[in-house]
Amino acid sequence: MAVFPGGQSCELHTTDGVRLAAVHLDGPDSARPLAVVVAHGFTQSTTRPGTRAVLEALAAHAGVVGIDFRGHGASAGRSTVGHHEVLDLEAAVAYARDLGYSDVVTCGWSMGGSIVLRHAALHGGVDAVVSVSAVSRWFYRDTKPMRRVHWAIETRLGRLVAQRALRTRISSEGWPNDAPPEAPIEVIGRIAPTPVLIVHGDRDHYFPVEHPQALYDAANEPKELWLIEGFAHAENAAGPELLDRLGRHLPELVARGRRAASRS
Numbered sequence: 001m002a003v004f005p006g007g008q009s010c011e012l013h014t015t016d017g018v019r020l021a022a023v024h025l026d027g028p029d030s031a032r033p034l035a036v037v038v039a040h041g042f043t044q045s046t047t048r049p050g051t052r053a054v055l056e057a058l059a060a061h062a063g064v065v066g067i068d069f070r071g072h073g074a075s076a077g078r079s080t081v082g083h084h085e086v087l088d089l090e091a092a093v094a095y096a097r098d099l100g101y102s103d104v105v106t107c108g109w110s111m112g113g114s115i116v117l118r119h120a121a122l123h124g125g126v127d128a129v130v131s132v133s134a135v136s137r138w139f140y141r142d143t144k145p146m147r148r149v150h151w152a153i154e155t156r157l158g159r160l161v162a163q164r165a166l167r168t169r170i171s172s173e174g175w176p177n178d179a180p181p182e183a184p185i186e187v188i189g190r191i192a193p194t195p196v197l198i199v200h201g202d203r204d205h206y207f208p209v210e211h212p213q214a215l216y217d218a219a220n221e222p223k224e225l226w227l228i229e230g231f232a233h234a235e236n237a238a239g240p241e242l243l244d245r246l247g248r249h250l251p252e253l254v255a256r257g258r259r260a261a262s263r264s
Contacts, residue, residue: 012067012095014087020067021046021074022092024099025055027063035063035101036250037092037126039112041133041234042081042149043166045073050235054109054243061247063101067092069112071169078171081153082111083181086119093125103127103254107246110134110206110234114184117215120194121187128253129191130246132199133234136185136211136218138175145206185218192220193260195253199246201231222256 012020023046027034036058040051046066055066069088071079079085089106096104105128108116113134120129141147152158153170162168175181188196196219200212209227216225231237 010095012091014070014091016084016087018070018077018088019075020070020088020091022065022067022095023055024095025059025064025066027059027061029062032063032100032102034103034105034250034254035065035096035099036061036105036107036130036247037089037096038064038066039085039089039092039106039108039115040066040069040072041110041112042079043072043162043168044109044112044235045075045167047073048235050238051109054107054235054238057240057243058107058247058250060244062105062250063096063099065092065096065099069115071171073167078169080171080173080175082114082118083175085111085115086122089115089119090123090125093119093123105130105250105253108132108134109238113234117184117188117191117196118182120196121190122182124194126194128195128197128250128257130197130199130250130253131184131215132238133201133204133207134184134198134211134215135207136214137183138180140207140211143206143208149206185214188215188219193222193257193263195222195224195257195260197224197226197249197253199226199228199242201228201233201237203230203232206233222260 068075070077107130113131
């Protein structure tokens, strides 16, 4: 994988035996109190321009750990499109703790935004969660881009195109019909008292604003909702102003979680 200026590349391993490519960027504070673990979107990786911009921008505010999810970039395995990727995120959070960070925030984009919500609800162990451009419920096909995504996931030709054109290797097994993974809206209420920030654009062409509103309504305090005017979808649409705003807000999110925990 490409080396970031001042970054350190490494390999992580999940509890189900998948090898992951990861990168660590030091933050501005050598005492390392705060790290953000970045969870990229579907077909992204730490070497893609959009995700790379996120990693580098957030490193101005905190230490950063980025991973390539299974089936993406330089990682092994095949993508399960948000199901088993919670194990990938758990490995990245553990790595951040091993590096000495006392506070760890997960920040997910699109598919990664769903993963950080499921991870916080099912595994815990983080100090705040930021979910950007995430879907609220599974099998959403009401926009043209999402119909293309389902074609890529559910058909043999689509998976071949994704592998050759986008370096994304998708599992052909799919989700069990009788027991699909928990949707973000079904589990977000379990995350409290860990704070949750939902970020979404009013020009998102994948998921309209009903999705962030539904997630916010299902979450428990402490929670925030940022509806960003003019913002489209995920990493590729995130400009420097939004990334700087997110980075500056991380300490306040962590502090809010401490206050909520002290009251519970």
